[in-house]
Amino acid sequence: MTLRLILASASPARTKLLTEAGIAHTVTVSDVDEDAVTAAHGSPSPYDTAQLLARAKAEAVAALPEARGALVIGCDSVFEFEGEAHGKPYEAQVARERIKRMSGSSGTLHTGHWLVDTREMNDGGSGTAVGAVASAEVHFMPLDDAEIEAYIATGEPLNCAGSFTIDGRGGAFIRKVDGDPHAVVGLSVSTLRELLRAAEVSITDVWQ
Numbered sequence: 001m002t003l004r005l006i007l008a009s010a011s012p013a014r015t016k017l018l019t020e021a022g023i024a025h026t027v028t029v030s031d032v033d034e035d036a037v038t039a040a041h042g043s044p045s046p047y048d049t050a051q052l053l054a055r056a057k058a059e060a061v062a063a064l065p066e067a068r069g070a071l072v073i074g075c076d077s078v079f080e081f082e083g084e085a086h087g088k089p090y091e092a093q094v095a096r097e098r099i100k101r102m103s104g105s106s107g108t109l110h111t112g113h114w115l116v117d118t119r120e121m122n123d124g125g126s127g128t129a130v131g132a133v134a135s136a137e138v139h140f141m142p143l144d145d146a147e148i149e150a151y152i153a154t155g156e157p158l159n160c161a162g163s164f165t166i167d168g169r170g171g172a173f174i175r176k177v178d179g180d181p182h183a184v185v186g187l188s189v190s191t192l193r194e195l196l197r198a199a200e201v202s203i204t205d206v207w208q
C-alpha cells in the first residue's frame with residue numbers, strides 16, 4: 001500500500017519545503033480556531049503553544065474521512081521574543097513596532113510538529129501520534145528605519161510568525177541562525193524524519 005502524507009497547513013513555505021525535500025504529500029487545511037485552543041490551555045508558553053496548535057491542526061485533519069489511512073503532519077510556528085509570543089503581525093504598525101525592537105537583537109522561533117498515523121485507526125479512534133518542537137535562535141542585523149519601512153511595504157513580514165523570513169527578503173537582515181533553519185521557515189524536515197521513524201516509516205518511504 002503506498003504511503004500517503006497529508007500536510008495539515010495552508011503555509012506556502014511548508015509545502016514548498018516538503019516538495020524541495022522530495023517528499024510526496026497533499027495539502028488539507030485545518031479550520032482550527034487557534035485562539036480558542038490556546039485560551040483553553042490558560043496562557044501556554046510559546047514553546048507549548050507551538051506544540052498545542054500543531055497537534056490541534058493535525059488532529060482536525062486526521063479526523064476527516066479523506067485522511068483515513070494516511071499520515072497527517074501539522075505544524076505551528078511561534079516567535080519568542082523578550083518573553084512574548086509573536087505570531088503573524090498581519091498589520092504594518094504591529095510589524096513596525098516588533099521589527100524595531102528585534103533590530104540588532106535575537107529571539108527563538110519554535111515550530112511544533114504533530115504526526116498522526118491513521119493507518120491503524122479503528123472506527124472512532126484517533127490513530128497513533130507523536131510530536132516534537134524544533135527551536136532555532138535567530139540573530140538579526142541592525143535595520144535602519146528606511147529598510148524597515150521598505151520591508152513592511154513589500155507585505156512579506158505581515159503573514160510570517162515573527163514578522164520576518166530567513167529565506168525571502170528578510171534574509172538580508174539575518175546575522176545567523178542557531179538551530180535547524182527549516183524550523184524557522186516552518187517545518188523541520190529532520191524532525192519530520194524522526195517523527196516518521198517513531199511511526200516505523202523511513203523518510204525514504206515518502207520520497208517521490
Ligand SMILES: Nc1nc2c(ncn2[C@@H]2O[C@H](COP(=O)(O)OP(=O)(O)OP(=O)(O)O)[C@@H](O)[C@H]2O)c(=O)[nH]1
Pocket residue numbers: 008009010011012013014029030057075076077078088159160161162164165166167168184185186
Ligand atoms: N517563507 C518563510 N515563512 C515563514 C518564516 N517564518 C515563519 N514563516 C511562516 O509564518 C507562518 C506561521 O504561521 P502558522 O500559524 O504557523 O501557519 P499558517 O501559515 O497560518 O498556516 P496553518 O498551518 O494552516 O495555520 C507559516 O506559514 C510559516 O511558514 C520564514 O523564515 N520563511
